[in-house]
Amino acid sequence: MxxxxxxxxxxxxxxxVVSKTYNNYVDVSEETRQRIFAVAKELDYTPNIVAKNLSSKKQMTLGLISSGVLNDNEKDNNAFDIFKGVYREISETRFELSINLIDSQKQKQQSYVQYCRERNIGGAILQGIRTDDQYYKELLNTNIPCVVLDIMNETENGLIGSVSIDNALASKEMALYLLERNHRNLAVVSGTKETYVNKERMKGLEEALHAHGMKLDDVDFLDADFSEEAAYELSKMYLQKTQPTAFFCFSDLMAFGVIKAIKEAGLRIPEDISVTGFDDLIFSSYTQPPLTTIKQDFVEIGKVAARLLQDIKENNLERQHIWVKHQLMARESVKTLPSV
Amino acid sequence: MxxxxxxxxxxxxxxxVVSKTYNNYVDVSEETRQRIFAVAKELDYTPNIVAKNLSSKKQMTLGLISSGVLNDNEKDNNAFDIFKGVYREISETRFELSINLIDSQKQKQQSYVQYCRERNIGGAILQGIRTDDQYYKELLNTNIPCVVLDIMNETENGLIGSVSIDNALASKEMALYLLERNHRNLAVVSGTKETYVNKERMKGLEEALHAHGMKLDDVDFLDADFSEEAAYELSKMYLQKTQPTAFFCFSDLMAFGVIKAIKEAGLRIPEDISVTGFDDLIFSSYTQPPLTTIKQDFVEIGKVAARLLQDIKENNLERQHIWVKHQLMARESVKTLPSV
DNA sequence: TTGCAACATCTTTAATGGTGGCCATAGTCT
DNA sequence: AGACTATGGCCACCATTAAAGATGTTGCAA
Structure with a gap:
């Protein structure tokens, strides 16, 4: 080559001069510029990105650190959609994308900071990371710009951005959707308590309940840790002694588990029990009946994250969070009850 | 750092000496080696991969060139599974993985050779590539080792490997499965004619037919180009004049389209018409009824491809093809007919 | 007309963080 | 003493960027 x-x-x-030509310096005459491009074309030359990366002060590659892709449930394609969004956005720019998929099976695990330093990575997007992840904490203390998804950054580090939907609002909307349809006996299938999204969804639920003169105590909770299997087991047991008018699930995956349990109990959806989810997985349009849920546009979230990361790099923005729009997908898993 | x-x-x-220590040269005394590692640990040093890449003769990064990930139907996660497999396998090694996702929407499109040269990529895995892709042809004429998926390499270039299931055999098995259940009025929903997999599946079908004293002419063909929508439209029209005992689809996606058409025609599966697919998408277990199909282990295909690529680099193997095992998933979309 | 600053357009040199071949040194073996 | 071996240093090199220096030309005031 x-x-x-x-x-x-x-x-x-x-x-x-050739270098300058390719980097749009002004001190190259138009004539020379043309000649160089002509020669380059003739020799089939393109700048070597690796060398560029090494010699250039400005970093050329961004990282995507994701725990979702390798680990997720096969029905859960969210992490992949985020990946798609990030890839699409970054491929529009002059940046390269380096990917670091975390495999929870393996303990090999490398420090994110090390990962970035080794590759001259100038900024990273983190997905599926827990706030108590030690490597995540380490990363926050560096000068590496980051965008985290589904986490609200609490530190003072001005190089950290975050992106998510407004989980509290979405949750509130969904709860109101049920309450306005006169559901009062709610079973809430919640996810992992410590996560930001779960806290927010809980908050939204509470607000909605208050708006209807109710409290959190007035609903039952099944803590299923965002797991389809756990949701199935818990709701199965729950249905043996109680029959709520609706299951309000904090994720579609858990809703699937609940739906299975309901069907196995010989009950119909939504005639006997209504069910709502959260995420809008592809499967959710194809359940019987199609699931009413909150749609998160993960591809868009990925894109927004990639753009935000670049903004942080360029403008050194203050810490900031971007809300991506969500959408309540009213399908057929919720019945309107006679007014109370 | x-x-x-x-x-x-x-x-x-x-x-x-430090460099040699990290690269396992023998001319470093054990004592020095220990001291260097101690210092490195103290300073939190790890070799910079970018610099290594530039200075080292041996190339450190492998590429994955894939057209499936960005373009595929949302129900089709095959390309992602391949990606997972490739990633998993390569992350076990000292190689880096660079990803090049082809977006058919955009014409920007870069030569694969250029992509590789720019990044000092020492070998690539190609997925979802057409044999008439000009950039693919260009790549074959270089000394860059490659592994192509679902293509049988015809050139003499010894640096090209390929991986796929035995499509002909799988197709034959599936056809026999139907024939042995006394299906004789078959409608074959085939894919893109020019593709290797389609040709192979056709070949297997023919063999199975011969084994039962039939010819290709004895079955009907719907050429649906691997598209769910096309399969739906074609089978809908087809059902208006004919009713086969079974639809033999060359992909699950097309089977979904066929199933939709059958249901809309007021017919039952498998009581009135049987359907078989090919791929075993996640959705295929959840159709009504669950789809009988050929399971391709795409994660495994990805892994095998990554291993093969490394073998080619190291041993300069002769051109070779690796067959990955498939599996006939007998589910509930096929009925056994009374013997003819 | 001259002198010289300003400008346009290059060239030179050092640096990026490593690798790897070859050479140097000193101690050991025969 | 000469040869060999173990160990480590030196330096050129990888493909590029970037800062500083060099060269020739131009414009304009003295």
């Missing part, structure tokens, strides 16, 4: 040296020689100029 | 220079200075040796 032709290098910058070959082009320089053939064009009869020094190496740095 | 500490560099090799810092370590060398602090350990009181020259840079190259």
């Amino acid at each position: 032709a290098t910058i040296k070959d082009v320089a020689k053939k064009a009869g100029v020094s190496i740095s | 500490a560099t090799i220079k810092d370590v060398a200075k602090k350990a009181g040796v020259s840079i190259s």
